[in-house]
Amino acid sequence: MATGAERFAVCLVALLGGAISACQDGSSGSSDSSASSDSPGPSPSGPTAQGSTKPRQPAYVAGLTPGRYVAVVFRLMIPAAVGTIQQRFAEAGRQHAQWMMSYAEQHAALPPGSPLPYHPKFGISEAEYQTLTQAYRQMKVHEQERFDLTVTRRGDKLRLAATGKHAFISKIAISDTGRLQFGDLVVDKPKRAEALAGKFGTWSGYYWAYDPSQQPQGRLNSLEIDLGTVLSSNRRFLRISRKQSDGKAIIESHDLLCWIDPQPAG
Numbered sequence: 131m132a133t134g135a136e137r138f139a140v141c142l143v144a145l146l147g148g149a150i151s152a153c154q155d156g157s158s159g160s161s162d163s164s165a166s167s168d169s170p171g172p173s174p175s176g177p178t179a180q181g182s183t184k185p186r187q188p189a190y191v192a193g194l195t196p197g198r199y200v201a202v203v204f205r206l207m208i209p210a211a212v213g214t215i216q217q218r219f220a221e222a223g224r225q226h227a228q229w230m231m232s233y234a235e236q237h238a239a240l241p242p243g244s245p246l247p248y249h250p251k252f253g254i255s256e257a258e259y260q261t262l263t264q265a266y267r268q269m270k271v272h273e274q275e276r277f278d279l280t281v282t283r284r285g286d287k288l289r290l291a292a293t294g295k296h297a298f299i300s301k302i303a304i305s306d307t308g309r310l311q312f313g314d315l316v317v318d319k320p321k322r323a324e325a326l327a328g329k330f331g332t333w334s335g336y337y338w339a340y341d342p343s344q345q346p347q348g349r350l351n352s353l354e355i356d357l358g359t360v361l362s363s364n365r366r367f368l369r370i371s372r373k374q375s376d377g378k379a380i381i382e383s384h385d386l387l388c389w390i391d392p393q394p395a396g
Contacts, residue, residue, distance in 0.1 A: 189306075189308070190304055190308045190320055190336045190357070191288050191304055191357060192335050192357050192358055192359050192366045192390075193359070193366070194281050194288065194366070194390070195281065196281050196282050196283050196288075197280075197281060197393075198278060198279070198280050198281075198393050199278070199279040199280070199281065199390050199391060199392060199393060200276055200277075200278065200279070200390075200391045200392070200393055200394075201276065201277050201278070201279040201292065201296070201368070201388040201389065201390055201391075202273050202274075202275075202276050202388055202389040202391060203273070203274045203275045203276070203277070203386065203387070203388045204271050204272060204273045204274060204330075204387060204388065204389065205271075205272055205274065205387065206269035206270065206271060206272075206329055206330060206387075207269055207270055207272050208262075208265040208266060208268075208269050209265055209268075212261060212262060212265040215254055215258045215261060215262050216262060216265075218253045218254050218258075219252055219253055219254050219258075219259075219262060221253060222251060222252055222253025222254070223253075225253075226251050229251060230251075233246065233249065233251075234246065245259075245263040245266075248260075266329070267329070269329050269330075271330050273389075277292060277293075277294065277296050278292065278293070279291070279292050279296075279299065279390060280292070284303075286305050286306045286307075287303040287304065287305050287306075287311075288303070288304050288305075289302065289303045289304075290302045290303075290368075296386065298370070298372065298384045299368075299370070299386070301313040302355070302370075304357075308320050308336070310338045310355065312340075312353055312355065312372070315340050315351075315353050316340075317338040317339065317340050317353070317355075320336035320337055320338045321336065321337055321338075321339075322336060323335050323336060323337060323356070323358055325361065328360075330360065330367075331360035331361065331362050331363065332360070332361050332362065333358045333359060333360045333361060333367070334358055334359060334361060335356065335357050335358020335359055336356075336357055336358065337354065337355065337356040337357070337358075338353070338354070338355045338356075339353070339354050339355075340352060340353035340354075349375055349376065349377045350373050350374060350375040350380070351373075351374050351375075352371070352372070352373045352374075353371070353372050354369070354370075354371040354372075355368075355369065355370050355371075356368070356369040357369075365389055365391070366389065366390040366391075367387070367388065367389050367390065368386070368387075368388055368390055369386065369387045369388075370384055370385070370386045371384070371385055371386075372384040372385075
């Protein structure tokens with residue numbers, strides 16, 4: 131997975147195209163300022179369900195049905211030649227983190243996909259900034275490890291589950307109304323993504339973002355989850371970004387970007 135510096139660099143540029151939930155392990159085609167909607171997203175065919183009775187599906191789960199899936203972790207990477215520019219940009223981000231976030235907020239009205247206006251505090255030249263933002267637009271998908279993902283239904287909730295280092299996925303439950311639970315955190319409604327141009331393909335689906343506005347100052351408590359389907363390939367994906375601190379140290383940190391594929395036949 132991407133390092134903290136890489137994620138910060140990429141997320142900053144994406145964030146600053148007005149898409150806060152666009153940071154997926156260093157990127158994201160995932161979020162944007164689409165209006166909320168209860169209409170269902172695409173419903174590609176799912177794997178063989180467990181049992182013969184087809185359950186009623188929420189409108190928010192990219193056509194997932196109860197059963198077993200293969201999750202394929204992937205990351206988006208920029209050309210190696212741009213790496214040194216990215217490192218200096220990330221270092222400036224660490225040194226001026228509070229200013230960077232304030233600068234981002236000042237430009238929150240930018241259209242999705244538009245990077246922040248250049249500023250010398252970015253730690254790189256304006257020409258280098260243009261090179262870096264262009265590289266983010268041309269990132270390549272690199273698939274990595276695979277793991278088993280299980281989907282079950284309990285009552286009015288669809289639940290995701292995995293084991294090992296991906297066991298945090300098991301905290302996710304999505305109700306038929308769109309309400310998402312991640313452990314103790316609750317997001318009542320998702321936002322609709324309709325044919326959004328993402329860095330790994332145009333996609334439709336939903337995204338949830340927890341509002342930490344009531345969190346005590348100095349404590350981080352963020353959650354972003356995107357679930358959708360890339361239109362060109364009809365391939366589902368899941369992105370999870372979870373960060374929590376106790377005011378002194380990070381006590382929970384998860385970053386996952388993966389495809390959700392049917393189990394191979396046989």
